[in-house]
Amino acid sequence: MSAASGLSRPPGLGAPAPEPGPAPTAAGAGLVSCHCCHLLVRPPAGGADHAACPRCGAALHSRKPDSFGRTWAYLVTAVIFYVPAMTLPIMTTVTTFGGARKDTVLSGVYYLLTTGMWPLAAIVFFASVVVPVLKIVVLVLLLLSSRHGGSWRRHDRARLYRLTEAVGRWSMVDVYVVTILVALVRLQALAFIEAEQGAVFFAAVVVLTMFAARSFDPRLIWDQKSESPS
């Protein structure tokens, strides 16, 4: 365990200087860092698979299992579901004085905009429309560049991954809006609101892209072809 000396640095400082030469990694040293409690473990002779972390009991693996395949699968499904999520109505508003009105995600944003709440409209537009697309595009970019890109802009790719993981949850906001509207507007004589199929597809896109972000292993950004675990 002498390979890693001298790499610590004081906390909270700016960007680190790039490391000359191949950097010592756990995989390169034949060690596995537990994905859950981050204990550094020397795996048993048979390899890390099927072994449990001696401290927290989580399954040990050097890289997230089948990261490429799983992330691609979630992403492709999310892209397919994105189409009905955006085109189908997410709710219907029935009022005695105005008839029935069907709203999609986009028309909901437009409604907020016309009622004069443009900052809120901007937040909802960003959370529901931009973030899912951005997440899918970023993850595809990360998958492709991890396969073929080598050391191209690694720090930016690592930052993009962190951003993707952090903002994804905010896309759920429209699902909650529909839930609250359904709960509140149910005066049978005057007005009521019903959820529609679009909301189901929309929620599916959010969940699928969250799974996709979690199944992607950011270590793949940094792995060199030569030092990948055998």
Added chain:
Amino acid sequence: MHGTIIACHECDLLQRAVALPPGGVARCARCGAVLYRHGATGLDQVLALTVAGLILFVLANAFPLLTMRIEANVQQASLLSGAWLLADQGMAGLALLVVLTSAVIPLLKLTLLAYILLPLRLGLPAPGTARALRAVLALQPWAMMEVFLLGVLVAMVKLSSMAEIVVGPALYAFGFLVLVLAGITSSLDPRAVWDRLEIRR
């Protein structure tokens, strides 16, 4: 020993862990990922926030979130009534997702944290502490109360032109609960718990 050498969980770089000042953050020397933080006051603060969170959770679900008034008609809504009505409209899957992310998972997280931290405070880890903490960390991204709060805000604005909306006591409890949960996330240093657990060789 392995205790002083750690691998970055994002780029796998081996590096030596350093002691941090209170409130300090250790970042990976290569990719800049946050490796660990020094919880300013340790686990006691997390335990206090957890107890506060459990009380707020009860308040947030016991009272109506919003009340709508159109002429003489009054309608109240709570978090659970919304999910119940969704299920009633044939959207059981959606209702389940809403209840899980905005109620069940946050409650489970708070309960598990209390189960982990209270016995630790008394000096002895509870049985299954490792399993419980693993669950807390795995559930972390699926507790979405702050997103739910934004949803309430958007719904209020959407209805404001059509009806009079009165904010219920649960909404305030919700607001404080979101702050408490954010406090737990930023002050919980899982290493402080892991370090108290035995390593079975």
